[in-house]
Amino acid sequence: MRSYHLTSGGGLDGLSIREHEDPVPGPGQVLVAVRATSLSFRELLVLRGEYVLPVKPDVVPISDGAGEVVAVGPGVRSARAGDRVMGTLFPSWQDGPFAARHLPQLGGSLDGMLTELAVLGEDALVPVPSHLSFEEAATLPCAAVTAWNALTGDGVGLRPGQTLVVQGSGGVSLFALAFAKTLGARVIATTSSPDKAARLAELGADEVIDYRSTPDWPGQVIELTGGRGADRVVDVAGLLERSLRAVTLGGHVACVGFVSESAPPVDPRVLFASGATVRAVAVGSRAQFVAMNRAIEVNRLRPVVDRVFPFDAAADAYRHYASGQAFGKVIIRL
Structure with missing residues (x-):
């Protein structure tokens, strides 16, 4: 062999x-x-x-x-x-x-x-x-098991009618999008180009935010959810402070990885103000x-x-x- x-x-x-x-x-x-x-x-x-x-x-x-x-x-x-x-x-x-x-x-x-x-x-x-x-x-x-764990592994799980944010078009994010739609959730996706935005919409994303043209994508998430914020965020980039700004009070951020050698530190005041659960998913x-x-x-x-x-x-x-x-x-x- x-x-x-x-x-x-x-x-x-x-x-x-x-x-x-x-x-x-x-x-x-x-x-x-x-x-x-x-x-x-x-x-x-x-x-x-x-x-x-x-x-x-x-x-x-x-x-x-x-x-x-x-x-x-x-x-x-x-x-x-x-x-x-x-x-x-x-x-x-x-x-x-x-x-x-x-x-x-x-x-x-x-x-x-x-x-x-x-x-x-x-x-x-x-x-x-x-x-x-x-x-x-x-x-x-x-990738698929990570996405499934991110959505269901906290003992509560993503529920029908809730809002999920997925980041980019990597494997974990695409599986999370598919699972979330199956679970009856609304999905807001972020991406870096109009072409990828179109493909994400074809796969079922309810809204897509181009983070290059809209750097304040957490603010856009807040606007799209009527000021409430998303129930869950699957963070694949390691930009936890932005994810915490996008999530609702008492929401859930699944940290599944990072894409750079270093990431900005998380201001504990932002974490405390969000009341969110941040869970590392392996x-x-x-x-x-x-x-x-x-x-x-x-x-x-x-x-x-x-x-x-x-x-x-x-x-x-x-x-x-x-x-x-x-x-x-x-x-x-x-």
């Missing part, structure tokens, strides 16, 4: 492909023929040496992938050859709150999915929704993944795919994703 390897911080020059003996699954393990993987911002951080969690040397990169079970090890009961499956990003996080023992993650401290054959624990597998292709399913483990558990898949299957949701690259052109996929030109998920097909 062939696998890609990299050392975090080495950039694309350090991405190499090598041949290995086919692995054999041990007790409780499953051998998966990977059919597709997808890129997320997390993968750029790993590549640049900026990821917040440990990354082992010479790691097989990429957390997100889908494939077909080709063999099972002794004692495996929940999987069999032919099953279409995805791997969970944090394999040991089955349910409940996140804890330090769940830190090992695919494509970081554990080998990931940019390989022709992957060995995964049976507890780390989730079935692919029946209507999705392998390429579509490969987009779910990081993907989600296997139980949340399964619940999300039920919603995807019942509502026949499909991810937004920007472009599919062949396995031998993985470096080109990284370059395209890093360019910031993608609208939707970038996939590598095996």
